[in-house]
Amino acid sequence: MRKGNAGYIKNMNQKMILKCIMEEESVSRANIAKKLSLSKPTVSTLVDVLLEDEWIYETGNGEASTNGGRKPVNLAFNPKKAFIIGMDIGGTKVAIGITDLYGEVCVYRDFPTQDHLERDLFEVIKDQVEMMKEELKIDDTKILGVGVGIPGITNIEEGMVKEAPALKWNRFPIRKRLQEIFDLPIYIDNDVNINVLGEHWKGVGRNKNNLIYIAIGTGIGSGLMINGSLYRGSTYSAGEIGYLVTDRVHAKNYHPVYEGYGFLESIASGSSIGNQLSERLGKAVSAKEAFELYQQQNKDAQEVIDFAIENLALGIANYVSLFDPELVILGGGVSGSYSVIRKQMMNVIERYTPETCEVVQTTFGKESGVVGAVALFLKEFDTLIDI
Known part of the structure; x- marks a missing residue:
């Protein structure tokens, strides 16, 4: 031998x-x-x-x-043998946490992205991590590395964000920028990809090898796990459900090049729902407020949300028909209203799919991106731990 x-x-x-x-x-x-x-x-x-x-x-x-x-x-x-930094850089907030090897979040911080995006984003990230390390009384010798989620198409080999409209990043060298502040192994991927890894490791997707995670917030994205492996596609853009066309008539007047987002998210994302209803009512309305008006049977809110949910459900039905997953998990801001829209959504999905598929809301809270980023690191980094 x-x-x-x-x-x-x-x-x-x-x-x-x-x-x-x-x-x-x-x-x-x-x-x-x-x-x-x-x-x-x-x-x-x-x-x-x-x-x-x-x-x-x-x-x-x-x-x-x-x-x-x-x-x-x-x-x-011994889960305290080492620690991992998990980071979710979103368009609205940056969430950072340090977890042990069981994925238990030991310390957590977040701050508004837009307040620092064009000024001192990476300096603030560094400062937050230093404070968390002090709180845990650990140094870099106890940290295995860093996992990061980004809301956009990311080339994981180059550590390059190809396009992230929420951050206004194009061909942005995210790994290089992070290496300037962390002398540690760093792994980066799309935020919904890390979320499906987190769900499979510690969430409602445990013990299931065929999963779809759909995040419905500022935009709409999805992560695909097929036979226990994350599917990224040939150019790292698999799962861009926001680009699905679910209404031929409305799609005729849609110009994605100008918007920076896909057709489905232009009519069914949280920001789109808020914007559409704001135009109708002549005042600023958030997605959360739109769903509150919907429950109060406001006619404009019902028309906007019914149309959004129908298209979203058609998109999910297409996914279920193509991939035959064991489970579809909904995350993001709009998923918080799942109990309100569940019946309407499932009626559409079941009508257009060959097999019934369970659709559930994520059980993770604000720390979901952190746990997912840590799951990414453990999947990619060569260590004794095999999640």
């Missing part, structure tokens, strides 16, 4: 053992050997390495066997 092969097998066995300990929460060496069909000496040797490197720790004695004898020592994963 070549040395390279032996090293590879050792690394894979370590990953399997660590994953087993993470899943079981507390488990003995003997049970690890039995579950993974590995020899007891192999498990014992690799466990010793994991203990020395502080990936795991001993929790005390487990239950003795029926034959009596010494009680086995159980092992548990």
Whole structure:
């Protein structure tokens, strides 16, 4: 056997053992050997390495066997072995958090994007991270790296934002700018891509390998997980559901080149709903206020939102027909009104799809982007943790 092969097998066995300990929460060496069909000496040797490197720790004695004898020592994963910075740079706010290796958000900050976008955005990001590190009493030696979500088409290999209308970025070298303030590994992707990873890791999409996450906010975007893997497309622009054309008549007068957004989001996003109703009422109305008026049976609000929901549901129906997912998860500001629009939306989806698909609201709160960015980092960075 070549040395390279032996090293590879050792690394894979370590990953399997660590994953087993993470899943079981507390488990003995003997049970690890039995579950993974590995020899007891192999498990014992690799466990010793994991203990020395502080990936795991001993929790005390487990239950003795029926034959009596010494009680086995159980092992548990150490989620504070290291930390990860998760960052979601949105058009409205920048959310930053530091999590442990279980994805538990230990400290969180956010601030308005537009207040700093064209002045000192990266300086503020650096300052916020420094304050969080001080709060946790850790330094960069305890941080594995940084995961980042961006609301736009992102070339993950180059670390380049190809287009992000909400940030007014075109061909923006985001990784290079972040490397100026962080001497750490940095991974970047589209914000809805990181959200589908977060849902699969810690959200309502756990144990499901075919997922669609749709974010409905300033724009409309989606992340696709197919057979357990994130699908990005040949130019990293897969999932741009906002560009779907769901109404041929209205599409005739639409010019996406001028708007910077796609057809569906021009009529069904949160900002579009607010803008359309504002024009009708002659005053500024937010999406949240539009849904409040909708529930009060305001005629203008009902017409705008009914049209938006019909088109959104048609877009989702097309997705369900094409990808046959186990679950569709809705996130973003408009998803907060899902209970109001659910029946109308499902009527349309079920009418136009060959198979029924469950559509649910995300259970994540403001920390969703942070958890998703951390999930991205753990997926891409070569570590013993395999999520």
